[in-house]
Amino acid sequence: MLSTPTYDPLDPATLANPYPVLAAMRASTPVFWHEGMQSWALTRYADCVAVLRDHERFARDRRRAGAVVPEPSLSVQSLDPPEQAPVRSLFMNALRAQDLDGIERRARSLLAARFSRLAELTEFDVMADIAAPLAVAVISDLLGVEEPGVDSFAAVSDAIMRSMDAGLDPATVEPGRVARQELSALVESWFRTSDRPGLQSHVRERADIVSDGDLDVFVRNTARVMFQGGYSTMVAAVGNAVHTLLQEPIALERMRDSAMLGTGVDELVRFDGPVQGTSRIATVPAEISGVTVNAGETVLILFAAANHDPAQFPEPERLLLDRSPNRHLGYGWGTHSCIGTAPAQTALRALVASLLEHPTPLRAAGPPRRRRTATMRVFDLLPATFRR
Ligand code: HEM
Numbered sequence: 535m536l537s538t539p540t541y542d543p544l545d546p547a548t549l550a551n552p553y554p555v556l557a558a559m560r561a562s563t564p565v566f567w568h569e570g571m572q573s574w575a576l577t578r579y580a581d582c583v584a585v586l587r588d589h590e591r592f593a594r595d596r597r598r599a600g601a602v603v604p605e606p607s608l609s610v611q612s613l614d615p616p617e618q619a620p621v622r623s624l625f626m627n628a629l630r631a632q633d634l635d636g637i638e639r640r641a642r643s644l645l646a647a648r649f650s651r652l653a654e655l656t657e658f659d660v661m662a663d664i665a666a667p668l669a670v671a672v673i674s675d676l677l678g679v680e681e682p683g684v685d686s687f688a689a690v691s692d693a694i695m696r697s698m699d700a701g702l703d704p705a706t707v708e709p710g711r712v713a714r715q716e717l718s719a720l721v722e723s724w725f726r727t728s729d730r731p732g733l734q735s736h737v738r739e740r741a742d743i744v745s746d747g748d749l750d751v752f753v754r755n756t757a758r759v760m761f762q763g764g765y766s767t768m769v770a771a772v773g774n775a776v777h778t779l780l781q782e783p784i785a786l787e788r789m790r791d792s793a794m795l796g797t798g799v800d801e802l803v804r805f806d807g808p809v810q811g812t813s814r815i816a817t818v819p820a821e822i823s824g825v826t827v828n829a830g831e832t833v834l835i836l837f838a839a840a841n842h843d844p845a846q847f848p849e850p851e852r853l854l855l856d857r858s859p860n861r862h863l864g865y866g867w868g869t870h871s872c873i874g875t876a877p878a879q880t881a882l883r884a885l886v887a888s889l890l891e892h893p894t895p896l897r898a899a900g901p902p903r904r905r906r907t908a909t910m911r912v913f914d915l916l917p918a919t920f921r922r
Pocket residue numbers: 610611612622676759760761763764765767768771803807808809812813863864865866867869870871872873874875877878879
């Protein structure tokens with residue numbers, strides 16, 4: 535008799551490659567109850583999109599299900615329409631006003647300088663030596679703030695990232711709360727002192743015009759979410775992209791073509807993206823693929839499963855750089871979709887172009903190590919070398 539598959543995101547085999555077990559879940563029980571996460575997990579692309587679209591029946595804002603949400607957690611990410619709308623449009627408009635070409639040029643010169651230093655080494659860690667400094671530079675440049683020290687910022691960011699798995703590991707809650715406080719203090723100091731042009735000053739000027747007490751709090755909290763969320767997803771995305779390209783050197787070569795580079799960085803996020811899922815709470819009883827979800831229950835949208843659903847993506851396990859259509863969920867969908875997609879694509883393009891420009895190819899230099907986290911798919915260690 536065949537045993538029923540089970541999904542444990544922290545199982546070592548699943549951390550190494552989550553897609554086979556997610557495919558097995560989709561085939562056997564596409565909507566399943568996950569006891570550890572106390573959630574209904576969705577594995578079909580169509581079900582995930584339907585829930586993300588329907589913010590009336592599936593809330594992000596936990597207050598709509600009676601929960602108390604502490605003020606520091608109220609941001610674009612945790613509010614729902616209509617309260618979310620002014621904050622989201624303030625940040626979206628500010629982002630559109632930024633010089634992404636300039637950010638891409640600066641990212642490329644940073645990478646060229648780093649690569650030539652790293653070229654001497656028999657081994658280095660892509661995560662610490664490329665992904666973290668690139669992400670911190672791009673996000674600081676975008677927001678228009680002084681770069682925090684990479685090491686101390688990485689520690690704060692990691693504590694917040696780990697606390698996203700609080701449902702599976704309650705021990706991560708308190709370090710996450712302390713880290714959020716530290717980051718809030720940093721953001722406060724930017725709002726008081728930073729006069730570097732960028733998204734932050736743009737938002738500050740516009741927020742003053744429309745200022746009321748709540749909006750002010752939401753704006754500051756959103757600035758914190760953007761910096762930390764943008765940094766941690768970008769680090770993870772860079773690591774995952776490099777890892778994929780180390781396995782697929784021909785794909786890297788094909789990205790010398792600029793059209794292929796443009797679509798390819800998106801396919802890399804579908805293929806092995808950093809954000810594995812998100813959650814919503816049912817505000818009324820709802821049926822999803824024949825399963826009844828009660829009001830107040832949590833629904834887990836598994837982006838990683840949706841992005842490998844063969845009903846939406848033919849040959850989902852192949853990296854097809856010019857895949858079309860490619861409406862993947864790596865950047866989410868709907869009213870909470872990623873605000874930072876364009877700068878993230880900018881950073882990934884700069885990374886790939888810089889790898890192609892370097893005189894020697896990057897090669898794996900040892901076994902990589904995945905971090906034991908469920909929400910974010912990220913490497914702790916990714917050894918590589920430019921030496922022949
Ligand atoms: C490759 C890198 C990135 C990936 C894969 C990514 C992915 C995502 C995903 C999946 C969501 C939706 C989560 C949900 O529905 O609950 C999201 C939301 C968000 N992202 Fe990104 N992101 C990336 C980079 C960035 C960057 C660079 C920034 C900031 C500059 C950023 C800012 C945000 C914000 C503020 C939200 C919340 C939007 C809202 O709830 O309205 N992201 N991101």
